Amino acid sequence: MSLSVNLDSLKAAASRGDPDAKATLGKYLIAKPTSLQSLEDGKMFLKEALEAGNGEAAEFIAVVHAAGIGCHQDWTKALDYLEQAARLGRDSAARQLAVFADTKDAAPSDMNALRKQIHLEALFSLPEKQILCEAPRIRKVENFIPHRFCDWMIERARPNLGRARTYDAMVAEGRESANRTNSAKSFGLLELDLILLFIQTRISKLTEMPLFLMENASVLHYEVGQQFREHYDYLDPNKPAHAADIRQSGQRLVTCLVYLNEDFEGAETAFPKINQKFRCKKGGALLFANVDTQGQPDPMTRHAGLPPISGEKWLFSQWIRTGPPPQNA
Ligand SMILES: O=C(O)CCC(=O)C(=O)O
Known part of the structure; x- marks a missing residue:
């Protein structure tokens, strides 16, 4: 609508x-x-x-x-x-x-x-979190979302994909950048459904962060060669426009990536500062804190979505703030 x-x-x-x-x-x-x-x-x-x-x-x-x-x-x-x-x-x-x-x-x-x-009780029970790294804090939860929910999200996103955008504090919808060549579909309030909200509610239970702190969820899609080059998800308080965004909507505290498929090669989520790359099986979640234990932006979280070598990668991406993002405020 x-x-x-x-x-x-x-x-x-x-x-x-x-x-x-x-x-x-x-x-x-x-x-x-x-x-x-x-x-x-x-x-x-x-x-x-x-x-x-x-x-x-x-x-x-x-x-x-x-x-x-x-x-x-x-x-x-x-x-x-x-x-x-x-x-x-x-x-x-x-x-x-x-x-x-x-x-x-x-x-x-x-x-x-x-x-x-x-x-409902069975649907909302949580599997064990696996610690992948303590600094930065990176966790993995396999079997986080049943496969049929993953398939639903892929099919909802597929006909509506557009070029993925990168954060720009001055432009609400972000901007196109050579650093990010994959496609994406972001879901606004009028596009929510219960499958998407189920995934968000599970992320909320896993992170103990309420739904109203979540930015619009996106489904990301990478074809062979497409990527999201190295970047940070946190906002930099030293940049005036980022600082203004932090004052209004809080810091991007957590990134949660749910792998919606697994039939591809390459395309890991890479953390070059710790020389590690991770991926999940279909339905698994990779999550990391973008700030350190003192709440300060953590440069060790620099990361990238590597390009698939074969196949295509689908991800459900959820950023969580410390204050309600604009669409929820
Ligand atoms: O595609 C990936 O594995 C990483 C996605 C990413 O970097 C992000 O959403 O911030």
């Missing part, structure tokens, strides 16, 4: 009782709230749209509960709304439910059976 909606005509259609307009308006007001009241209005429009049988509203209410937007995170409610969206004919909701329930063939009438097959 584009954010350049005509708000006035949407409001007019919503006040005439049009459920589609109410669903769109509800999503818009939640994604771009101008006040606490507009967030509440957004929720009310979604509720009314759902009462009129609008599945898109149910699917977005599921996102609201899974992300904890203006409420506590509640996965039971989120999955209940996802089931409702699926029963109202939302194909993407039915397919997400099947991913959670770990089944491929779900008939439309089976949505409640699928929902009952989902066991």
Whole structure:
């Protein structure tokens, strides 16, 4: 959904009782709230749209509960709304439910059976963290995300890839650079789904960092020869524009990279200052702190995404700040 909606005509259609307009308006007001009241209005429009049988509203209410937007995170409610969206004919909701329930063939009438097959406790249990290095602090967790969730993220990103950008404090969407030749897809609030939020919630549990400190997640894609040359993920407090960003949204504390596939050669994540390179199996997570134990930017974290020698590499990339990033602030 584009954010350049005509708000006035949407409001007019919503006040005439049009459920589609109410669903769109509800999503818009939640994604771009101008006040606490507009967030509440957004929720009310979604509720009314759902009462009129609008599945898109149910699917977005599921996102609201899974992300904890203006409420506590509640996965039971989120999955209940996802089931409702699926029963109202939302194909993407039915397919997400099947991913959670770990089944491929779900008939439309089976949505409640699928929902009952989902066991949240098991889905959120965490495997052991492996220490790869203490300075800088680099950890690996194999079997972090089930393969079917990885496949989902690859297929969501594949049709929407664009040239990956590098951080520029002056340009919100970053800029193209010869240092970064791979492609990427970043997911904004209106593009969230429960699979993506499941991965973010697992990262939140692993790092003990709340969801609202996460920047928009991205899926990164590297073809043979494409790479992200050596760089740091932290912001440099000695650069005035970076310092201003740190004051507004905090430092980039943690980088978490979930390997979404493994059928490639090369393409490790390399740390030249410690002369090491790492990769995970499909579903494994590599995570590192970008600052030292005193909270200072750690130059030892200089790293690169090496180019694949054969095959292609897919990664889920999550940066976590010490303050809410702009889209969440
Ligand atoms: O592709 C990789 O292995 C590294 C990605 C990376 O450097 C980053 O996201 O900061």
